[in-house]
Amino acid sequence: DGGITQSPKYLFRKEGQNVTLSCEQNLNHDAMYWYRQDPGQGLRLIYYSQIVNDFQKGDIAEGYSVSREKKESFPLTVTSAQKNPTAFYLCASRDRQGANTGELFFGEGSRLTVL
Amino acid sequence: AQSVTQLGSHVSVSEGALVLLRCNYSSSVPPYLFWYVQYPNQGLQLLLKYTSAATLVKGINGFEAEFKKSETSFHLTKPSAHMRDAAEYFCAVRSGNQFYFGTGTSLTVIP
Numbered sequence: 001d002g003g004i005t006q007s008p009k010y011l012f013r014k015e016g017q018n019v020t021l022s023c024e025q026n027l028n029h030d031a032m033y034w035y036r037q038d039p040g041q042g043l044r045l046i047y048y049s050q051i052v053n054d055f056q057k058g059d060i061a062e063g064y065s066v067s068r069e070k071k072e073s074f075p076l077t078v079t080s081a082q083k084n085p086t087a088f089y090l091c092a093s094r095d096r097q098g099a100n101t102g103e104l105f106f107g108e109g110s111r112l113t114v115l
Numbered sequence: 116a117q118s119v120t121q122l123g124s125h126v127s128v129s130e131g132a133l134v135l136l137r138c139n140y141s142s143s144v145p146p147y148l149f150w151y152v153q154y155p156n157q158g159l160q161l162l163l164k165y166t167s168a169a170t171l172v173k174g175i176n177g178f179e180a181e182f183k184k185s186e187t188s189f190h191l192t193k194p195s196a197h198m199r200d201a202a203e204y205f206c207a208v209r210s211g212n213q214f215y216f217g218t219g220t221s222l223t224v225i226p
Contacts, residue, residue: 004158031212040124042205042218043159050212058213090158102147102166104207104214106158 002027004107006091011112013078013085021076021110023091031094032074033104036060036087043090049074050096078112086114117142117210121217129225134178134193136220138206141187147209148189150180152202153219159205165189176200196224 004025013019025032031050035043045058049068063082068074074093078085088111092104122137140146147166151159163174170182176199180191189206201224206217 006158033214035216040218043216045213048212088156092159102209103149103161103164104159106151106160108158109156111156 004091004093004105006089006107006110008110009108011110013112013114015114016080018077018079019112021078021089021091021112023074023076023107024072025074025091025093025105025107026072027093027095027105028071029093029105030071030096032068033092033094034058034064034066034074034076035090035092037090037109038087046076046089085112087112117146117208117213117215119206119208119215119217121204121206121220123220124218125221125223127223127225128196130198131195134191134196134200134222136191136204136206136222138180138189138191138217139187140189140206140208142208142210148180148182149207149209149214150174150178150189150191151205151207152176153205154202162191162204196222198224198226200224 007022033048034046047066049055065077090109091107118141120139149164150162153159163172165182173179178193203219205219
């Protein structure tokens with residue numbers, strides 16, 4: 001079945017370590033997004049990418065980095081510069097063409113905890 | 116920038132009662148509007164979307180929403196709540212390539 005796979009589901013990190021969250025989609029979508037979710041704050045955009053080898057900062061990009069070398073993959077690195085990285089991270093994709101333009105499709109999320 | 120306001124961060128209803136979750140948006144052009152549902156430790160699932168074809172939109176699990184341009188609202192309703200409807204609900208608006216989400220409403224269903 002087509003969908004978005006995020007891994008790992010749960011991740012623990014020590015302060016000062018970089019970690020990378022994986023996001024893979026087989027929906028053939030051009031656009032991919034990373035959101036951070038904290039209780040009571042909704043979803044906040046970290047980075048998004050409309051095509052391969054191109055991405056834009058969202059509202060809270062500081063302390064994060066991404067790459068988009070393949071259409072299917074959009075990994076997110078949480079660097080040691082991110083002061084408060086404990087959160088639930090959601091990856092999403094969108095079909096920019098065809099009949100189903102518009103909505104985001106989400107992965108199951110990755111919960112990062114800094115010890 | 117666009118914004119979405121969800122009135123009421125927590126809503127409780129009795130099983131079988133009407134569910135009403137409120138969403139207001141700011142937009143100077145006809146918007147694309149969405150409602151998503153999230154169960155604990157899971158991603159968001161699309162309930163329904165408004166894309167200007169009809170003002171009353173029907174979605175999954177018996178939910179529907181009505182677009183009211185004069186009120187800039189897109190409230191979500193369900194005639195009869197079920198225990199499985201207990202979840203977090205998010206309203207969102209799309210503007211170009213970006214999506215703007217409300218802060219969510221947690222729905223509790225009381226047996």
